[in-house]
Amino acid sequence: MNRTKGDEEEYWNSSKFKAFTFDDEDDELSQLKESKRAVNSLRDFVDDDDEDDLERVSWTGEPVGSISWSIKETAGNSGSSHEREQLKNRNSFSTYTQLPKPPSTYSLSSFFRGRWCPSQSLACSFAALSDTPAKSYAPELGRPKGEYREYRKWSSSLHTSSIFIWQVCSLERFRSLQDKIQLLEEAVSMHDGNVITAVLIFLKRTLSKEILFRELEVRQVALRHLIHFLKEIGDQKLLLDLFRFLDRTEELALSHYREHLTIQDPEKRKEFLKTCIGLPFSAEDSAHIQDHYTLLERQIIIEANDRHLELAGQTEVFRKHPRKASILNMPLVTTLFYSCFYHYTEAEVRATRRRKIPDKQYVLTALAARAKLRAWHDVDALFTTKNWLGYTKKRAPIGFHRVVEILHKNSAPVQILQEYVNLVEDVDTKLNLATKFKCHDVVIDTCRDLKDRQQLLAYRSKVDKGSAEEEKIDALLNSSQIRWKN
């Protein structure tokens, strides 16, 4: 991204919406900070002793008395029995006998009622389904009356808000394929996924898989439900069979590949990935799978080697910067970073790099790693190129403004920063960065080159009184050699 300040302004001007900046220097933020101070100073006026108007919270931040809070309490200690004792005494409901089931008897039959009756046997089975009473009311519980009034009032409508109770035994009467398929199609036409899955489970049990797959191939909605169901219950074998039958080779391959996520042991995972390589992925994905395998293979070697090195305690870099985590199963870029960090001079970097990492990404990663180690010499080497005449030149595929930012993030000293700020081509960007990171010399020299006296004058107030920078500025300002443009 080489968008310069000028471009930005042009963008915001050409676009009609107001640029909303999140800059630190923003007036609004200072205003906000001001109000924050004001509000916080009010604490002296409003004593914080009574918290009654805000929720009381426990140390974890959960409101006291809330359910989440209480669960944490149970997890922490097994609960004070004192309170429970009290509650037990207050409550005396234990004499209740088993109450009737709540009215959740919405059956498939009521969906079908009067709509479809293909054969005698089907009708019978629906009748069998509906013999539970459609409506029952919450029983009198001898409780304070108010509590249930609302519920009783609406229970007649609530009974539909529970799904039907499916009695599988009655489905057994659907013996002929035609009946089964009709049942499935009716379920699909009702749109209720739960009913569709219920019928599919029945069909899966009572049909051979070839027949089932064949029928589902032309019924996409039902097919999707079966696939999801198989995924959920983890019937991988049948799922793969299904994909094979449907000739959905890519999904078959991906589905198989997904299994590796459940394998924890790195060696086993690696072996599993090896079996994925030959699978019918798209050409593009095949390459990714191959890469995944070689990456893990490489990581296992590095891991074993480095754990050994770290334990031996002979290598300086491991002593100074102990590894925070294992490199296993990390992304390629992280691995590259790791290699650049611990094995920069070795073949390891080159080996990792060979894996088609674009130049930009390599430079970003290597820069971050070497800067973190404060290996400025390596940083320097990273951007130095020699042309065929043997002249050296500095080049950065990511742009030197990025380089400067990364170096600054890794708290590089001003001298180093200065060197790279100077390499930024665009003058405005250079000036901005130099000001931001306090590279005084660059700012001063740039102002001089621009013959911008006003800016130099303004910058004078930003450097320390009596410093070398101030002297330098004064010298320039008093110089008669320069033809200032303003």
Next chain:
Amino acid sequence: MAFPHRPDAPELPDFSMLKRLARDQLIYLLEQLPGKKDLFIEADLMSPLDRIANVSILKQHEVDKLYKVENKPALSSSEQLCFLVRPRIKNMRYIASLVNADKMAGRTRKYKVIFSPQKFYACEMVLEEEGVYGDVSCDEWAFSLLPLDVDLLSMELPEFFRDYFLEGDQRWINTLAQALHLLSTLYGPFPNCYGIGRCAKMSYELWKRLEEEEDGETKGRRPEIGQIFLLDRDVDFVTALCSQVVYEGLVDDTFRIKCGSVDFGPEVTSSDKSLKVLLNAEDKVFNEIRNEHFSNVFSFLSQKAAASLMLLLGRDWGGPRRRGMDIKQMKNFVSQELKGLKQEHRLLSLHIGACESIMKKKTKQDFQELIKTEHALLEGFNIRESTSYIEEHIDRQVSPIESLRLMCLLSITENGLIPKDYRSLKTQYLQSYGPEHLLTFSNLRRAGLLTEQAPGDTLTAVESKVSKLVTDKAAGKITDAFSSLAKRSNFRAISKKLNLIPRVDGEYDLKVPRDMAYVFSGAYVPLSCRIIEQVLERRGWQGLDEVVRLLNCSELAFTDMTKDDKASSESLRLILVVFLGGCTFSEISALRFLGREKGYRFIFLTTAVTNSARLMEAMSEVKA
């Protein structure tokens, strides 16, 4: 700030009834297992449960200890175990393993599983397979609508998005239909219905069927909410993928609002503890800034802080205005006004802290550059530059979710990536964040979020030709085979047709917004909200045929108007918008703005509140 509603804007219905109903049903279910019992609660249900009940209610109904459902052996010594769970296979396996372990140890206990919001047959099948079917009793707690705010109902089902839009599983359609049915039972029928999207259409049909079977229940009731609009998330992915800049959205993007409340860490509270804060209309300070563009929030908070200071100082004991108060007045002042001021002060300092923290984070991640790239993508210029911005994002290993989001935004706005770019971005992504993301890319492609441009534009033509040749069943198969490639987003054309990029001269004044685009700094009107606006204005889809076609929804946009003279003009201005697959706070803010302009009130029903990060995480195969 916080523009008032028009005086003729309708009142919102009272949704607290839904909470009472859910609580009563839960109590009823707990009573089904008389005696002392330990309750195991699924993590995802804890926050919703917190919003309707508390520990003392549970204790009153003989819940002894509370545990989180997690993959650990239970330490409970109770004779009765009750599980409150979402209907998920892994929960069933966990419960079955507990029961089986007890059996092995020769221990008998009572077990009860309460599924919320409903049970699935597949779950019962697992219990059966594991041999515990008869040992465990199953119940359902139809708690599917949680009022998070006066105008926001959430089903708290984030998995709806992945289940339907990636896997094509329609299991939640019934849940949604039931929820709509419950609403019409409680608040009267909806005379006007509009919708767009396949899932919307199916939900609508199932809902209508439920109503038919129960005719008489809602007939004759005066409608309270006059219009309902159902919208599938895949009709508009773009809006959900954008960075949010209205305050509530920004808080959600930065701190993650969970079930209507947010955890403010020490960096916000300027103390050593975190604070869990409910964010809703009851927070007076928040209510005034929630819908504002972030740039206005500062000045508002500063003014407010200054005013608060004045009030406190001026009205303090010796303050001139309060001299001559008698004891009673003074008491009143202390108990009422001072308390109010103190609370306001606390809230102010909290939101100022939040703003500061947001600023810090956003400055660090170069937010301005990011927003600029997003706007360029939305407007469709400097595509190459945006692509290289994304590339650099990936190379620097900046957040994987963020990189993915930008790639999706590029793909949808450009009708897919150029094959060369797709390959190179994908390769670099896998190198930066791990090769297993291959699976994530496959998911994104299936969901149509990140695709590769088909070579040439001939594909759709081929497809329609083929479809014409082959009829019925086989056509479905072929269309499906094509669908991942052929479903073009057409964003640019839609944007032009609906004027989503406002062309206005001069500066966009974010303090006095002129249209819904203010939620994205004036750069873009959220597509979903524009569709809703247009349909409400035209009272149907007339004149929008081209847009509907471009959205790939030709068969999937519907209108259903009942000739109901009982519907008052007031009720017709009360509109329930149902987002299937989630909505963002930016969309909510935009529609609230539209409501104020036109005298509507919107009520939002969403399967879950979402944002770009949640969408991307739902598609990600690798759990962080």
